[in-house]
Amino acid sequence: MPVKTSHRWLAAGAAGLAAALAVSVAPFAWAAGGLTASLVKTSTWPGGYGADYVLTNGGATAVTTWTVEFDLPTGTSVSNSWSSVRTQDGQHYRFTNVGYNGTIAPGGSESFGFNVSGAGNPTNCTVNGDPCAGGGPAPTTTAAPTTPAPTTPPPTTPPPTTAPPGTTVNVSTAAQLQAALAAAAPGQTIQLAAGTYRGPFVTTRAGTAASRITLTGPRGAVLVNDGPTGTGPGCPAPTAGWDSGYGLWLFDAPHWNLTGFTVAESKKGIVLDNSHHVTIDGVYVHHTEDEAVHFRRSSADGIIRNSVITDTGLAQPGYGEGVYLGSAQSNFGCHGNSGGMDRSDRVQVLNNRIGPRVTAEHVDIKEGTEGGVIRGNTFDGQGISGTNSGDSWIDAKGNGYLVEGNTGTFRAPGTFANGYETHNLLTGYGCGNVWRGNTSDLGGVGRYAVYVSSTSKCPANPNVVHASNTVTNAVGGLTNIAVTP
Structure with a gap:
């Protein structure tokens, strides 16, 4: 395998990303005891929205468990949720906490998220049983006296050689990070300090459903791999x-959270296998020789959200x-570990900014996969190469994907055929995908916002393009098939 040429792009493109990751905060914030629950609407689309609840502990003692309850009006429902x-x-x-986000230190925060079908907002919210909109125990008018700090700080217990489950492992060097990844246990958090890790x-x-493993760090914590060797x-x-490289x-490593940090200057960015x-x-992934993020070898039920991918x-x-x-399909021999296919099913791609200078598809949906959601993303097609048929924002070769509420643009330079495409590379696949509420600007170059390569190959499970999609600057128009109201 050839040795990769080392790159030095870390100084470029790091500024200005805070605005790209900003989300709109809905005007709902309620207090209960030491907790505040704030509803953050991360995206909206015709017929629904996505949201997070951010729980912040404003009290003086840690919260070790939490429960958020609310009502939705008739006709509105939660379609899926995560981190709860x-x-x-x-x-x-x-909604109750899972293992990794139940404890909230004073001044700290945790969150969970959900998608809603319908337009109604939560009402009658409670946090840990107290009314969220007021009516819980009234605050005292006189502040409690502050206990003075001890003259001599308590002794610090030396960290164990291997951190027990549920602890936070702080790392600041590449060697420490490698050791922490090798010894990670359910419930642990690996906290990256800012800096470059090579x-x-x-x-x-592996984590578990109740006790996930978290790798987290600031945007200035940058993972770089100068391999392969x-x-x-x-x-x-x-x-x-x-x-x-x-x-x-992550290999045979389910139930992880990867949050906040950067991956750059590597052959591939983040790869998940089984x-x-x-x-x-x-996360921010940029300057990779090949793809940025790969859900591979039946890495199902994953989420990538609020992230940035360029170059x-x-x-x-x-x-x-x-x-x-x-x-x-040509790689099923290696990665087809589920009935001979790679079943990286039900992955959600939510509220990301992908591009510019992403040279192939912004989301490539492979044959054999099913049931994912691509929602609320911004696709910037500038720099797409057209090489190896990489000439659209999304190529849907799987089944039953919902593509909605995305915004796509194209501007030169680049080679651009259509905004979204379908292909039928495996019998019975490339079918049943739905486009709804997407906004497409094809830059006067692309033919259709949604191009369905075949209708005859999906007679019982057709691809559907709704009239809620819009297109501008198209050579051909919205789509090459009949539009569904």
């Missing part, structure tokens, strides 16, 4: 003496996808 355990009784919803970063440690196995797997690699239920939130395909433009879901 959801139960429902009619129109009443109850080397291969891989984990094979050595000789790898026939199919990619962590192997002694071989560096894959991936910026961050790592289901992974949430990627607020991919620096060595192989045709393989510079922004988000890659599944594997091509």
Whole structure:
């Protein structure tokens, strides 16, 4: 395997990203005891919206568990949720923390999110049983006396060699990060300090549904892999003496949270292999030789949201996808671990900014995958190469994807055919996908906002393009098939 040429792009493109990641905060904030619950609407689309609740502890003691309850009006419902355990009784919803986000230190915050079908907002909110809109215990008019700090600080317990589950592991060097990834346990948080981390970063440690593992850090914590080096196995797997060149690699490592940090100057950015239920939130991936983020080898039920991807395909433009879901049929021999196929199903791509200079598809949906959601993203097609058929924002070769509320643009330079395309590379796939409420500007170059390559191959499960989609500057128009109201 050839050795990758090292790059130095970290100084470019790091500024100005805060605005790209900003979300609109809906005017709902309620207090209950020491907690504040703020509803943050992350995206809206015709017929629904996505939102997070941000819980902030304004009290003097840690909160170790939380429950948020609210009602939705008739005709409005929660369609899915994450980072919480959801139960429902009619129109009443109850969300409790999962293992990794139950404890909130004084001044700290945690969050969970959900998507809503319908336009109604939550009402009758409570946090830990207290009325969210007031009516809980009234605050005292006299502040409690402050306990003076002890003259001598309490002794500090030396950190154990291996951190126990539920602890925070602080790292500031590449060696510390590699050790933390190798020893990660359910419930742990690995906290990155700002700085550049160079080397291969891989984990094979699994979290659980109740106790996820979190890797988190600020935007200035940058993971760089100058590999690949050595000789790898026939199919990619962590192997002694071989560096894959991936910026961050999760292999057989489900139930992780990856939040906030940057991956750059690597062969591939973030690669998930057989790592289901992974949430990627607020990361920045840029200057990769191939794709930026890959859900591979049946890494199902994942989420990538609120993230930024630019400058991919620096060595192989045709393989510079922004988000890659599944594997091509030709790679099922390596990655087809679910009935001979790569079933990286039900992945949600939400509220990301992808492009410019993403040289292949911004989201490449591979044959054999099903049931994902692509919502609320901004696609900037400037710099798309057209190489290896990478000439659209999304190429849907899987089944049953909902593509809605996205905004796509194209401006030169680049090679651009259509905004969204479907293809039928595997019998029975490339069908049943739905486009709704998307806004497309094809720059006077693209033919159709949505181009369906075949209707005869999906007779019982057709692709659907709704009239709520809009297009400007198109050579052909909205779509090449009949529009559904």
